[in-house]
Amino acid sequence: MRLILVAGTTRTARIDGISAAGADPTLRVHTPSVDAELLAYGAPVPVPGGPDERPVPVSPTGCPTPAAVARAARERAGFDLTVLDAGLAAPTAAPTVDLDAAPGRDIRESVAVPDAGDIERRARAYGRALPDGEVVVGETVPGGTTTALGVLRALGRDLPVSSSLPTNPLARKRRAVETGLDASDLAPGGAADDPVGALEAVGDPVLAAVLGLIRGATASGTRVVLGGGTQLLAAAALARAAGVERSLDLATTRYLAADVPLREAAATLDLDPVVTDPALERAGAPLDRYAAGEAKEGAGMGGALALAARADVVDELPAATRDVLDRLGEPGGGNPGGAETGGGEADDGP
Amino acid sequence: MRLILVAGTTRTARIDGISAAGADPTLRVHTPSVDAELLAYGAPVPVPGGPDERPVPVSPTGCPTPAAVARAARERAGFDLTVLDAGLAAPTAAPTVDLDAAPGRDIRESVAVPDAGDIERRARAYGRALPDGEVVVGETVPGGTTTALGVLRALGRDLPVSSSLPTNPLARKRRAVETGLDASDLAPGGAADDPVGALEAVGDPVLAAVLGLIRGATASGTRVVLGGGTQLLAAAALARAAGVERSLDLATTRYLAADVPLREAAATLDLDPVVTDPALERAGAPLDRYAAGEAKEGAGMGGALALAARADVVDELPAATRDVLDRLGEPGGGNPGGAETGGGEADDGP
Numbered sequence: 001m002r003l004i005l006v007a008g009t010t011r012t013a014r015i016d017g018i019s020a021a022g023a024d025p026t027l028r029v030h031t032p033s034v035d036a037e038l039l040a041y042g043a044p045v046p047v048p049g050g051p052d053e054r055p056v057p058v059s060p061t062g063c064p065t066p067a068a069v070a071r072a073a074r075e076r077a078g079f080d081l082t083v084l085d086a087g088l089a090a091p092t093a094a095p096t097v098d099l100d101a102a103p104g105r106d107i108r109e110s111v112a113v114p115d116a117g118d119i120e121r122r123a124r125a126y127g128r129a130l131p132d133g134e135v136v137v138g139e140t141v142p143g144g145t146t147t148a149l150g151v152l153r154a155l156g157r158d159l160p161v162s163s164s165l166p167t168n169p170l171a172r173k174r175r176a177v178e179t180g181l182d183a184s185d186l187a188p189g190g191a192a193d194d195p196v197g198a199l200e201a202v203g204d205p206v207l208a209a210v211l212g213l214i215r216g217a218t219a220s221g222t223r224v225v226l227g228g229g230t231q232l233l234a235a236a237a238l239a240r241a242a243g244v245e246r247s248l249d250l251a252t253t254r255y256l257a258a259d260v261p262l263r264e265a266a267a268t269l270d271l272d273p274v275v276t277d278p279a280l281e282r283a284g285a286p287l288d289r290y291a292a293g294e295a296k297e298g299a300g301m302g303g304a305l306a307l308a309a310r311a312d313v314v315d316e317l318p319a320a321t322r323d324v325l326d327r328l329g330e331p332g333g334g335n336p337g338g339a340e341t342g343g344g345e346a347d348d349g350p
Numbered sequence: 351m352r353l354i355l356v357a358g359t360t361r362t363a364r365i366d367g368i369s370a371a372g373a374d375p376t377l378r379v380h381t382p383s384v385d386a387e388l389l390a391y392g393a394p395v396p397v398p399g400g401p402d403e404r405p406v407p408v409s410p411t412g413c414p415t416p417a418a419v420a421r422a423a424r425e426r427a428g429f430d431l432t433v434l435d436a437g438l439a440a441p442t443a444a445p446t447v448d449l450d451a452a453p454g455r456d457i458r459e460s461v462a463v464p465d466a467g468d469i470e471r472r473a474r475a476y477g478r479a480l481p482d483g484e485v486v487v488g489e490t491v492p493g494g495t496t497t498a499l500g501v502l503r504a505l506g507r508d509l510p511v512s513s514s515l516p517t518n519p520l521a522r523k524r525r526a527v528e529t530g531l532d533a534s535d536l537a538p539g540g541a542a543d544d545p546v547g548a549l550e551a552v553g554d555p556v557l558a559a560v561l562g563l564i565r566g567a568t569a570s571g572t573r574v575v576l577g578g579g580t581q582l583l584a585a586a587a588l589a590r591a592a593g594v595e596r597s598l599d600l601a602t603t604r605y606l607a608a609d610v611p612l613r614e615a616a617a618t619l620d621l622d623p624v625v626t627d628p629a630l631e632r633a634g635a636p637l638d639r640y641a642a643g644e645a646k647e648g649a650g651m652g653g654a655l656a657l658a659a660r661a662d663v664v665d666e667l668p669a670a671t672r673d674v675l676d677r678l679g680e681p682g683g684g685n686p687g688g689a690e691t692g693g694g695e696a697d698d699g700p
Contacts, residue, residue, distance in 0.1 A: 041480065045476070078428050082390070093479065095444075095445035095446050126395070129397075129443065
């Protein structure tokens with residue numbers, strides 16, 4: 001089984017208070033690149049020409065990136081990984097398939113993703129060519145729940161939007177989206193039949209790539225499991241708007257399902273929900289913050305958990321995730337000698 | 351466990367009669383890109399903007415690429431894969447770590463790899479940063495045994511050079527190397543203390559990257575298994591010339607070991623040889639050609655076999671490799687309805 005992690009950036013993440021995926025905008029730019037390395041290698045890997053040390057992404061309160069949980073699931077379940085570079089703004093040492101996508105612009109500009117059509121086409125060709133019978137698709141893009149809200153509004157879909165923050169800054173997100181729709185001369189629902197138009201106006205390059213992947217993979221008979229929360233719901237809405245009729249799974253975490261009315265949203269989009277509980281409260285601090293409603297999802301975590309469930313190793317994940325953190329010497333990870341302070345977070349969320 | 355496949359090209363492969371790694375120069379350019387896809391996905395994956403169909407590399411007589419055997423080992427043993435792009439000349443759909451290396455020039459020119467020093471440094475930094483306790487390093491570069499011979503001559507090492515061809519075109523290789531040394535104003539042994547100089551003069555970008563990997567990985571305590579034949583012997587000679595003193599394993603196939611005095615060569619370079627027999631004569635045509643002395647090695651095959659041996663699945667490889675070919679509909683692969691004619695071969699060899 002293959003997890004495809006679509007990794008990219010949007011300048012929307014720079015809007016004040018909108019994203020917890022990094023302590024400051026500088027660190028936030030590295031979050032998806034480091035998430036990809038965590039999944040590929042189990043640790044951040046310094047990039048030639050880049051900074052020597054990049055912290056493991058954690059939320060401002062110290063909740064480690066969902067990529068650590070996904071990595072633990074990968075180590076125990078043994079699934080394959082492919083990272084798509086859909087607009088990374090900082091180099092990554094992870095092996096990537098390059099979609100030649102530029103980082104996304106701030107959605108408050110008139111055009112957020114000028115190359116959305118090209119990205120979607122390239123990802124569609126790639127998805128169609130994959131020989132796999134089934135793939136799991138996840139994402140990592142700071143600011144991604146705001147662009148997801150933008151796309152849902154442009155499509156005219158009233159669906160819930162979660163957050164990696166304990167308190168969802170929904171008013172800020174809505175303001176950014178309304179500003180973006182205005183700047184794009186688009187009314188809510190105005191792109192109901194034009195998913196690429198919605199992406200160009202108020203989306204991000206990762207969503208464009210996920211849409212292409214879904215279209216291409218399903219067209220060639222590959223089953224698609226969407227592994228994530230809010231952003232994958234938006235991707236599913238884009239796919240339905242693009243005429244994709246095949247059934248799709250949505251694999252997510254208990255934490256995300258506790259935050260939003262997931263089953264209703266899934267039913268609206270004809271998705272089969274799969275919810276997995278990694279029981280991270282059993283992993284002690286700082287991983288118990290997941291159970292307190294932080295982070296919730298991202299970096300393919302829900303998809304990785306579904307694969308762990310199929311391999312019957314979910315019970316091992318609290319200890320396995322702790323192992324991953326211990327090796328990294330993260331705060332609270334049980335390696336006091338090598339503790340370092342993280343600064344980002346995996347994802348603006350679920 | 352991780353197999354690192356270093357993939358690239360050299361124009362040396364265009365010398366008439368020197369490489370079997372492709373039926374003609376046009377196909378040969380695609381061989382390492384397709385080998386990487388085979389290992390990553392189990393099938394060639396069309397690249398956006400590239401040709402729709404790229405044949406699975408086979409030798410002129412129809413012996414399938416060693417990448418198919420390595421893929422079978424990967425499917426059964428479940429090891430991780432990272433592809434380094436060290437001078438690919440055709441796009442690949444495989445995820446890659448890009449070393450920003452240009453394709454190598456013909457070694458008969460005055461300079462074969464102008465960026466050898468940069469490639470070696472980047473690969474060294476990457477190898478040093480890897481968190482793995484042990485890695486297996488393989489290569490795919492058509493024309494690679496000729497550049498390996500060039501490097502060995504420049505270093506003053508009298509070591510055996512194998513071939514993927516049933517009859518080794520050794521006289522042609524030697525002529526190309528002598529022309530290259532002359533053009534570079536280098537006497538045999540003239541670069542004994544200058545491995546990067548040897549690479550610049552008569553090497554290829556893949557060897558430069560493998561040298562860097564060995565140096566970086568061993569410097570940070572990662573054990574290195576060289577998975578291959580002739581080219582990995584040349585890489586080991588480069589590493590010894592660069593002052594690497596750590597013990598290194600050389601994992602190769604019975605077919606390579608039957609062609610050259612491997613144990614003597616390994617002893618000269620202080621390598622621990624590991625020879626694995628995948629018993630492909632039991633796999634029927636066309637895979638039985640391996641037992642007849644074709645192909646022999648390449649695309650990390652020897653390293654993949656060593657990992658299969660550790661996982662105790664070598665017995666499964668004749669059937670597993672046949673499965674890989676069946677899925678591809680290769681000639682002789684048991685899928686008469688979907689047969690297609692391949693045109694290249696994985697590697698100029700062992």
